[in-house]
Amino acid sequence: MKLVTYFRxxxxxxxRIAMNLKGLAYDPEPVHLxxxxxxxxxxxxxxxxxxxxxxLLTLExxxxxxxxxxIVEYLEETHPSPALLPKTPLERARVRAFALxxxxxxxxxxxxxxxxxxxxxxxxxxxxIDGWYRHWIAQxxxxxxxxxxxxxxxxxxxxxxxxxxxxxxxxxxxxxARRYDCPLGAFPRLLRADVAxxxxxxFKMAAPDAQPDAA
Amino acid sequence: MKLVTYFRxxxxxxxRIAMNLKGLAYDPEPVHLxxxxxxxxxxxxxxxxxxxxxxLLTLExxxxxxxxxxIVEYLEETHPSPALLPKTPLERARVRAFALxxxxxxxxxxxxxxxxxxxxxxxxxxxxIDGWYRHWIAQxxxxxxxxxxxxxxxxxxxxxxxxxxxxxxxxxxxxxARRYDCPLGAFPRLLRADVAxxxxxxFKMAAPDAQPDAA
Numbered sequence: 351m352k353l354v355t356y357f358r359x360x361x362x363x364x365x366r367i368a369m370n371l372k373g374l375a376y377d378p379e380p381v382h383l384x385x386x387x388x389x390x391x392x393x394x395x396x397x398x399x400x401x402x403x404x405x406l407l408t409l410e411x412x413x414x415x416x417x418x419x420x421i422v423e424y425l426e427e428t429h430p431s432p433a434l435l436p437k438t439p440l441e442r443a444r445v446r447a448f449a450l451x452x453x454x455x456x457x458x459x460x461x462x463x464x465x466x467x468x469x470x471x472x473x474x475x476x477x478x479i480d481g482w483y484r485h486w487i488a489q490x491x492x493x494x495x496x497x498x499x500x501x502x503x504x505x506x507x508x509x510x511x512x513x514x515x516x517x518x519x520x521x522x523x524x525x526x527a528r529r530y531d532c533p534l535g536a537f538p539r540l541l542r543a544d545v546a547x548x549x550x551x552x553f554k555m556a557a558p559d560a561q562p563d564a565a
Numbered sequence: 566m567k568l569v570t571y572f573r574x575x576x577x578x579x580x581r582i583a584m585n586l587k588g589l590a591y592d593p594e595p596v597h598l599x600x601x602x603x604x605x606x607x608x609x610x611x612x613x614x615x616x617x618x619x620x621l622l623t624l625e626x627x628x629x630x631x632x633x634x635x636i637v638e639y640l641e642e643t644h645p646s647p648a649l650l651p652k653t654p655l656e657r658a659r660v661r662a663f664a665l666x667x668x669x670x671x672x673x674x675x676x677x678x679x680x681x682x683x684x685x686x687x688x689x690x691x692x693x694i695d696g697w698y699r700h701w702i703a704q705x706x707x708x709x710x711x712x713x714x715x716x717x718x719x720x721x722x723x724x725x726x727x728x729x730x731x732x733x734x735x736x737x738x739x740x741x742a743r744r745y746d747c748p749l750g751a752f753p754r755l756l757r758a759d760v761a762x763x764x765x766x767x768f769k770m771a772a773p774d775a776q777p778d779a780a
Contacts, residue, residue, distance in 0.1 A: 400711035401666055401704075413655065417669070420661035427654040439642040440628065446635035451616055453665075454632070458673045467700065472683075472693060485682065489616075496615035 351376040354395075354406040357561035360457055360522035361418040362405040366561075367518045368422045370552035372429045376407075380563035419453055422515055434515050445509050445516045448497050452519040456490035460526065480530060487523075487532045491540065494520070498539040505539070506546035517547045525558065566591040569610075569621040572776035575672050575737035576633040577620040581776075582733045583637045585767035587644045591622075595778030634668055637730055649730050660724050663712050663731040667738045671705035675741065695745060702738075702747045706755065709735070713754040720754070721761035732762045740773065 353369070353376045355362040369376055381395065381404060399406045399416045407415045415421050426434050435442050458464070460483045468474040468482060503509055508516035524544050527534060534541060547553045558564060568584070568591045570577040584591055596610065596619060614621045614631045622630045630636050641649050650657045673679070675698045683689040683697060718724055723731035739759050742749060749756060762768045773779055 400708035400715075401670060402708075403670065415658050415662065417662035417665040419669075420658045420665055423661055424654050424658040427657065439639050442642065443630050443635045443639040446638055447630065447632035450632040450635055450668075454634075454669050454673050455616060455618065458669050459679060463704075464674060467697070468687075471700070472687070472689060472697075474687060478687060482682070482687075485686070489678075493615035493617075500615075 351410060352379050352408040353377070354379045354381055354399075354404050354408075355561065355563075356381055356404050357558045357564045359404045360526060361403065361453075363522040363525070363556055363558065364418045364518045365405045365407065365421050366556035367513075367521065367553055368425055368434060368515075370555050371432060371434065371513060371518075371550075372425055374425065374429060378562060379408075380561070382563065419449060419515075422518065426515075432512065434513070434518065436509065436514065441509065444497075444501055445514050448494065448508060448516040449519040451490065451494060451497070452523045456486055456523060457526075459486045483530050484532050487527050487530070490523075491527065491532070491534070491537050495537045495540050498543070506542050508543045513547055513550065513552075517543055520544065521547050521553055566625060567594050567623040568592070569594045569596055569614075569619050569623075570776065570778075571596055571619050572773045572779040574619045575741060576618070576668075578737040578740070578771055578773065579633045579733050580620045580622065580636050581771035582736065582768055583640055583649060583730075585770050586647060586649065586728060586733075586765075587640055589640065589644060593777060594623075595776070597778065634664060634730075637733065641730075647727065649728070649733065651724065651729065656724070659712075659716055660729050660731045663709065663723060664734040666705065666709060666712070667734040671701055671738060672741075674701045698745050699747050702742050702745070705738075706742065706747070706749070706752050710752045710755050713758070721757050723755075723758045728762055728765065728767075732758055735759065736762050736768055 351374065353362070353365060355366065355378050357380070396402050398414055401416065403416070405418055405421065407421050409415065415424060422434060435445055465479055465483070468479050498508055501509060507513045508520060520540060520543055524534065524540065554560065566589065568577070568580060570581065570593050572595070611617050613629055616631065620633055620636065622636050624630065630639060637649060650660055680694055680698070683694050713723055716724060722728050723735060735755060735758055739749065739755065769775065
């Protein structure tokens with residue numbers, strides 16, 4: 351398989367973790383999202399992924415898949431072990447809700463194309479844009495912490511003794527929060543899952559700094 | 566079951582459609598998202614859903630679920646017929662990618678709390694905010710159209726002869742586009758799915774204007 355990736359993309363980071371956890375090898379195909387107006391916006395790439403976003407996974411048969419959570423669900427259905435979702439519908443709903451709280455309600459609002467619009471189309475200063483970035487993280491992380499506390503699990507991962515789709519989404523989001531110096535001290539349950547995840551090779555190998563296209 | 570809903574919320578609209586398609590009855594529990602700073606932001610509601618967003622589904626046993634796509638996946642797993650996802654992993658990945666392109670990459674950026682931030686924290690005029698709203702729809706709809714054209718299906722729904730999670734996400738997004746006078750003529754495949762969906766009682770009954778809390 352081949353994965354169109356960008357070292358700093360949270361969505362690509364999620365898929366890299368999932369593939370590593372499942373022991374699936376892939377050839378990285380890096381695109382640069384900031385140089386020259388965004389390499390992924392080339393017409394050629396839009397023909398492959400109309401939304402012009404990473405990641406994009408090319409299967410062995412040449413079929414191409416987009417959207418990180420759809421890709422992880424596909425990998426889960428085609429390579430069920432180790433499982434990245436729990437067994438019961440209710441537990442699965444909890445893990446998916448946590449993942450979607452990040453993938454829908456935090457990350458897209460802080461995505462690069464949005465920050466660019468604030469700067470170029472709305473004329474916002476960098477300080478205001480940084481404030482925007484931190485605001486949506488500050489809105490989201492307390493909710494994520496509360497979701498884990500409500501679930502009452504013992505950890506150390508978000509939902510149990512093994513990493514799930516929730517950890518796959520959390521770790522890249524916390525990496526973004528640190529890049530923007532967002533305070534994390536109020537989120538012990540999130541940090542516990544982050545530490546447990548960070549100890550695993552699957553997460554280490556997927557980290558932005560470990561990618562071939564890292565600056 | 567009880568559903569915390571707001572007539573104009575796209576995410577609640579998705580769940581209303583899914584429940585109607587599966588023939589599941591629910592008691593609506595409307596909250597008003599614009600009056601008095603947002604009824605859903607009451608401390609009481611945040612204790613139930615830390616992110617403070619609708620929808621929230623209360624099951625018969627009192628358990629509460631959040632995040633529209635996680636709720637639809639839960640309904641699909643617990644009430645499989647009629648199916649809202651295809652059978653093969655690849656087809657499921659296509660439907661989920663389409664749904665996520667809306668639920669992650671269009672809708673959250675145009676959500677009410679984001680528009681409010683642009684107005685109150687960034688001091689943007691209404692015309693600039695409307696331009697923002699239309700921009701993300703104008704970015705997203707061509708990609709959605711291309712995804713359906715690429716899939717090569719005969720319709721009339723997004724992915725085949727019956728409605729799926731894709732149509733459940735598309736119809737509320739197109740309703741939003743119309744509210745903001747976004748041009749739709751370039752998207753015949755999306756409009757075809759919209760017309761096919763709009764003819765079904767499950768979609769009609771879920772429409773914003775048909776809700777008890779509609780203005």
